Amino acid sequence: GAGVSQSPRYKVAKRGQDVALRCDPISGHVSxxxxxxxxxxxxxxLTYFQNEAQLDKSGLPSDRFFAERPEGSxxxxxxxxxxxxxSAVYLCASSLSPSSYEQYFGPGTRLTVT
Amino acid sequence: DQQVKQNxxxxxxxxxxxxxxxxxxxxxxxxxxxxxxxxxxxxxTFLISISSIKDKNEDGRFTVxxxxxxxxxxxxxxxxQPGDSAVYFCAAGGQGSTLGRLYFxxxxxxxxxx
Numbered sequence: 001g002a003g004v005s006q007s008p009r010y011k012v013a014k015r016g017q018d019v020a021l022r023c024d025p026i027s028g029h030v031s032x033x034x035x036x037x038x039x040x041x042x043x044x045x046l047t048y049f050q051n052e053a054q055l056d057k058s059g060l061p062s063d064r065f066f067a068e069r070p071e072g073s074x075x076x077x078x079x080x081x082x083x084x085x086x087s088a089v090y091l092c093a094s095s096l097s098p099s100s101y102e103q104y105f106g107p108g109t110r111l112t113v114t
Numbered sequence: 115d116q117q118v119k120q121n122x123x124x125x126x127x128x129x130x131x132x133x134x135x136x137x138x139x140x141x142x143x144x145x146x147x148x149x150x151x152x153x154x155x156x157x158x159t160f161l162i163s164i165s166s167i168k169d170k171n172e173d174g175r176f177t178v179x180x181x182x183x184x185x186x187x188x189x190x191x192x193x194x195q196p197g198d199s200a201v202y203f204c205a206a207g208g209q210g211s212t213l214g215r216l217y218f219x220x221x222x223x224x225x226x227x228x
Binding site: 044 | 146
């Protein structure tokens with residue numbers, strides 16, 4: 001079956017622009033995570049959804065970051081007024097249930113802020 | 115503070131030999147550990163996991179060992195193959211935080227040469 005997909009794969013934004021990154025999780029997966037991966041680092045947690053409910057957003061670095069999953073499937077991560085330090089790969093992952101630790105990742109969106 | 119640490123940024127092994135990748139963690143609340151493999155321009159791919167109630171889990175050429183008293187785990191790949199060349203991430207999850215949230219190390223680049 002289809003895995004997790006993300007779009008766009010690459011995004012270049014001028015500083016101050018808003019961007020929206022999309023994630024399509026595996027069908028039927030209840031849990032959805034967003035991670036940020038800076039160059040040379042491991043993925044770092046941003047936020048977590050269980051169905052449409054955002055249960056943890058403690059990893060979002062500032063109030064410029066906003067995520068939603070209105071119908072419990074597709075999710076969008078929005079970054080307002082992008083800054084250079086937002087440049088990173090943004091990874092989306094889904095898992096079957098809240099008790100399942102095995103997460104399946106999409107290919108990521110590489111965001112470059114110039 | 116990094117709760118999951120991979121202290122070796124790189125490892126080079128000859129084809130056919132054993133690869134041993136190491137990982138240390140600091141949070142005693144972690145009760146589930148995973149290894150992910152990542153090729154360039156792709157998202158991390160789940161490889162193998164282990165629950166804290168076990169000390170070993172094996173899947174084909176891949177074995178993960180967990181030493182809870184030392185807060186240390188390792189991934190053994192035997193025999194190593196050139197296609198195993200990738201970045202390997204250690205990840206941990208636990209009851210003390212958002213269900214399913216994973217903490218990642220910085221990764222180890224494995225190179226298997228013929």
